Amino acid sequence: MTKANTRFKESFNQCLGIIDDLAIGAELPGEVALADALKVSRTTVRNILTSLNDLGIIDWQGRAKVILRHSKKDEFFSDQETSPISERIEGKFLKWILHGDIAPDAPLNELELARQFNVGTSSVREFLINFSRFGLIDKKQNQRWVLRGFTKEYALELSDVREMFELHAVRSFVDLPDDHAAWKQLDKLESQHLKLLDQIDTQYSRFSELDARFHATLNRVSNNRFVDEFQDIISLIFHYHYQWNKKDEKERNEAAILEHLAYIKALRSRNWEAIKSNAIKHLGTAKNTLLRSLNQN
Amino acid sequence: MTKANTRFKESFNQCLGIIDDLAIGAELPGEVALADALKVSRTTVRNILTSLNDLGIIDWQGRAKVILRHSKKDEFFSDQETSPISERIEGKFLKWILHGDIAPDAPLNELELARQFNVGTSSVREFLINFSRFGLIDKKQNQRWVLRGFTKEYALELSDVREMFELHAVRSFVDLPDDHAAWKQLDKLESQHLKLLDQIDTQYSRFSELDARFHATLNRVSNNRFVDEFQDIISLIFHYHYQWNKKDEKERNEAAILEHLAYIKALRSRNWEAIKSNAIKHLGTAKNTLLRSLNQN
DNA sequence: GAAATGATTTTTATCAATAAAAAACATTTG
DNA sequence: CAAATGTTTTTTATTGATAAAAATCATTTC
Numbered sequence: 001m002t003k004a005n006t007r008f009k010e011s012f013n014q015c016l017g018i019i020d021d022l023a024i025g026a027e028l029p030g031e032v033a034l035a036d037a038l039k040v041s042r043t044t045v046r047n048i049l050t051s052l053n054d055l056g057i058i059d060w061q062g063r064a065k066v067i068l069r070h071s072k073k074d075e076f077f078s079d080q081e082t083s084p085i086s087e088r089i090e091g092k093f094l095k096w097i098l099h100g101d102i103a104p105d106a107p108l109n110e111l112e113l114a115r116q117f118n119v120g121t122s123s124v125r126e127f128l129i130n131f132s133r134f135g136l137i138d139k140k141q142n143q144r145w146v147l148r149g150f151t152k153e154y155a156l157e158l159s160d161v162r163e164m165f166e167l168h169a170v171r172s173f174v175d176l177p178d179d180h181a182a183w184k185q186l187d188k189l190e191s192q193h194l195k196l197l198d199q200i201d202t203q204y205s206r207f208s209e210l211d212a213r214f215h216a217t218l219n220r221v222s223n224n225r226f227v228d229e230f231q232d233i234i235s236l237i238f239h240y241h242y243q244w245n246k247k248d249e250k251e252r253n254e255a256a257i258l259e260h261l262a263y264i265k266a267l268r269s270r271n272w273e274a275i276k277s278n279a280i281k282h283l284g285t286a287k288n289t290l291l292r293s294l295n296q297n
Numbered sequence: 298m299t300k301a302n303t304r305f306k307e308s309f310n311q312c313l314g315i316i317d318d319l320a321i322g323a324e325l326p327g328e329v330a331l332a333d334a335l336k337v338s339r340t341t342v343r344n345i346l347t348s349l350n351d352l353g354i355i356d357w358q359g360r361a362k363v364i365l366r367h368s369k370k371d372e373f374f375s376d377q378e379t380s381p382i383s384e385r386i387e388g389k390f391l392k393w394i395l396h397g398d399i400a401p402d403a404p405l406n407e408l409e410l411a412r413q414f415n416v417g418t419s420s421v422r423e424f425l426i427n428f429s430r431f432g433l434i435d436k437k438q439n440q441r442w443v444l445r446g447f448t449k450e451y452a453l454e455l456s457d458v459r460e461m462f463e464l465h466a467v468r469s470f471v472d473l474p475d476d477h478a479a480w481k482q483l484d485k486l487e488s489q490h491l492k493l494l495d496q497i498d499t500q501y502s503r504f505s506e507l508d509a510r511f512h513a514t515l516n517r518v519s520n521n522r523f524v525d526e527f528q529d530i531i532s533l534i535f536h537y538h539y540q541w542n543k544k545d546e547k548e549r550n551e552a553a554i555l556e557h558l559a560y561i562k563a564l565r566s567r568n569w570e571a572i573k574s575n576a577i578k579h580l581g582t583a584k585n586t587l588l589r590s591l592n593q594n
Numbered sequence: 595g596a597a598a599t600g601a602t603t604t605t606t607a608t609c610a611a612t613a614a615a616a617a618a619c620a621t622t623t624g
Numbered sequence: 625c626a627a628a629t630g631t632t633t634t635t636t637a638t639t640g641a642t643a644a645a646a647a648t649c650a651t652t653t654c
Contacts, residue, residue: 123638
């Protein structure tokens with residue numbers, strides 16, 4: 001086996017979703033439109049159509065693509081099958097280093113990881129190379145990878161740069177023209193925060209994603225690829241942090257929402273001192289949550 | 298062919314150097330000491346010793362390694378043979394994108410690059426993945442790499458973060474204890490600057506390396522891996538910039554040395570305003586040089 | 595018996611092969 | 625004749641194989 005068709009499977013699932021939203025007897029859009037909607041090439045769309053046709057879900061003849069029936073539950077591919085290998089490695093690896101009890105400075109073994117994750121060594125290699133930008137692992141020419149580890153130092157260094165970048169970004173809000181896209185995005189974010197706050201008892205775990213978008217929006221005004229890159233690191237670390245550190249989650253998230261709302265108000269005021277103090281306060285809270293989660297394992 | 302023994306060849310050359318510094322009839326140090334000196338494993342050292350023995354340069358029997366003669370010129374491996382493939386790709390690729398006339402947003406082709414550089418596709422792939430952290434190329438899942446290009450925007454974004462990081466770093470010089478290692482390093486750097494200034498007419502091209510060390514020293518006090526990482530990017534970009542942009546090199550370097558010297562004085566004064574203004578001035582000069590070099594091609 | 599060498603095992607660097615997916619080109623259809 | 629489909633070509637994602645190099649274990653020597 002050389003390559004699993006995860007792209008096909010994922011898009012196939014999505015396509016079933018589209019079909020289920022349409023009436024039986026209705027027509028599917030053209031191949032180009034579908035490719036656009038699914039964000040894949042026409043080649044893949046055609047493979048999906050062939051498959052749908054074979055399953056008797058649609059009747060495909062030339063440009064006629066008539067829906068014959070809706071999907072059955074077991075026709076969807078499982079989550080495991082639909083994520084590309086690189087993502088699967090990422091998930092497994094992060095779980096392993098953030099959760100497993102691996103000591104800092106432990107050597108990592110490409111071959112062993114490949115076996116453990118059930119993928120080829122090159123895939124592991126490419127993953128590690130790419131992942132090394134996150135500063136959690138390291139290697140020297142011809143030597144093995146070494147786990148630097150998700151340590152207190154890591155959390156502090158990460159938080160320092162985060163504060164530096166975000167303060168730099170929000171400083172420009174002081175003079176941001178009224179018609180800048182960021183204001184509208186902030187309005188939207190604010191209402192989403194309010195909505196979540198309202199349903200906090202049941203929906204609190206949805207904050208993670210909102211948090212990422214909030215900070216991404218702020219930092220984007222810097223218009224700097226290095227800042228964006230760093231935001232990706234933050235986002236990944238917090239993503240997994242939220243995923244595995246469930247202690248007091250509801251309380252933490254509720255508090256964070258309130259901080260975000262105050263922060264947004266300060267930004268609107270265009271008062272630098274107010275902005276600054278809100279930024280520092282909130283980023284400090286985030287830093288502490290991260291640090292506290294370290295002490296637990 | 299699966300792997301070229303560049304490590305062996307490079308160390309072999311180094312080893313010949315060591316031998317030539319010793320007298321004929323003298324003994325080479327033990328295997329462990331050699332491995333340490335050459336920064337390779339004992340395995341490689343033993344391969345080198347075998348080869349030296351075969352060539353009749355040493356007589357190797359057990360722990361006796363007697364030097365029989367010095368090296369001949371043609372016994373050294375050529376530079377091309379001694380650099381690992383990853384480095385060769387880096388050089389060729391950077392020359393290609395910084396010098397070649399490739400339009401921004403041009404797609405990059407792994408296979409074509411592999412052919413062009415005469416290496417396997419995986420090596421190109423790994424290089425590109427690693428190189429993508431520099432922000433000059435980009436890719437989306439299943440799509441090709443795209444050259445973002447060494448553009449004006451790139452130079453500006455790079456310079457912005459550079460200023461942010463370096464100002465953050467030098468701010469801590471204000472309160473840096475007298476016994477911090479950085480002061481000694483600064484003293485040493487200062488004298489090296491003075492020496493170079495003295496021989497500026499002939500040695501001006503050696504400034505590049507000094508420049509990298511100077512800024513690395515400043516930024517290192519931040520004690521932050523993300524800052525260090527970024528410093529590597531700066532260093533690489535400037536390295537190649539210096540290598541190919543020779544216009545007014547002597548004058549530029551002389552001016553930069555003077556700025557560095559003033560900068561060092563300001564740091565020693567521990568006067569934040571003085572430090573800040575020197576930092577901003579010098580980084581501004583660097584930014585402008587970079588920008589000007591862009592307009593030329 | 596610690597330090598050095600000798601021998602063996604493990605791991606990394608690199609290449610080549612191939613199915614999946616994208617991209618490009620050619621043909622048809624309203 | 626523009627937009628859609630049909631067909632072919634190119635490129636990427638992933639695997640597996642292997643020599644170079646590192647790491648480990650075993651034996652000797654001073």
